[in-house]
Amino acid sequence: MVDNQSYRDKKVINIGIVTEMTGLSDRQVRYYEDRKLIFPERTSSGFRKYSFSDIERLMEIAEQIEDGVQTHEIRKDLAKREKHKMISGQINSHFNLSQSRERYHVK
Amino acid sequence: MVDNQSYRDKKVINIGIVTEMTGLSDRQVRYYEDRKLIFPERTSSGFRKYSFSDIERLMEIAEQIEDGVQTHEIRKDLAKREKHKMISGQINSHFNLSQSRERYHVK
C-alpha cells in the first residue's frame, strides 16, 4: 500500500493545528510560505491546508531560523534537494509548477 | 519509526475536509458520532478533529448504512472488534474510557 505516504503528504490540516504542533505563530508560518519555503494548498474559500510533511518541514525551518540561517539560504538548500530528487526521478509537483522557471533566472 | 501510524491516527482534520473526502454530509458525520461509531477529538473551542483512520472508518460505516445495516448493529460490530483487540493486548483508549463500563450492562 502507498497509503502511509499519502497520509503524510495529504494537505488537510488547518493553520491553527499547524501552529499548535510546531509552536510557530501563524505569522511565521505564513511568512515562510511567502518566502517560498512551504507550499500549502488552498480550499476554494482560501483557507490554507497543510500536510504532516509540511509540518515536519516547518520544524526544520524553525531550527534553521533559530540558528540564524536566513530564509533566502533555506530556500536555496531546498532547491538543491529538489534538484537531487529530479535527478533520481522523483518529480515534485510544486517544484515543477512554481520553481522550474525561476531556476534559470536566479544566478 | 512509529510515525506513519501516528499520522494515521492523529486527529487534526476538520469536519469540512472529512465530508469532502468521504462524500458524507456533516449531518451524517455528526450523527454517527452521536451513535458512538466514531470518536473525534475536540479543540478547546469545540471544533471536531478527525484522523485519517476516522475517515476510513466513516467510509466503512457509509457502506454498511447503504447496505441497510442499522447504526446499532454497526456499533455492536465495533464492540466485537474492540474485544478482540483487547484480547490481543492492543488497548484502545476510547474503548477504555467510554465503553468498558457499558460492556457489563449491555446484555
Add this chain to the structure above:
DNA sequence: CGTGTAAGGAATTCTGACACG
C-alpha cells in the same frame, strides 16, 4: 431511524498594513 435544513452565535482564517529594527 437516518438525514435535511434554517437559525443564531462563536471561533477561525484571510489579507494588507503599520511597526520595529
Add this chain to the structure above:
DNA sequence: CGTGTAAGGAATTCTGACACG
C-alpha cells in the same frame, strides 16, 4: 529581515430543533 498586532470581513463549525417517515 523576521515577526507582532489591530482591523474588517468572509467562511467554518457548533448546537438544538423541527420535519419526514
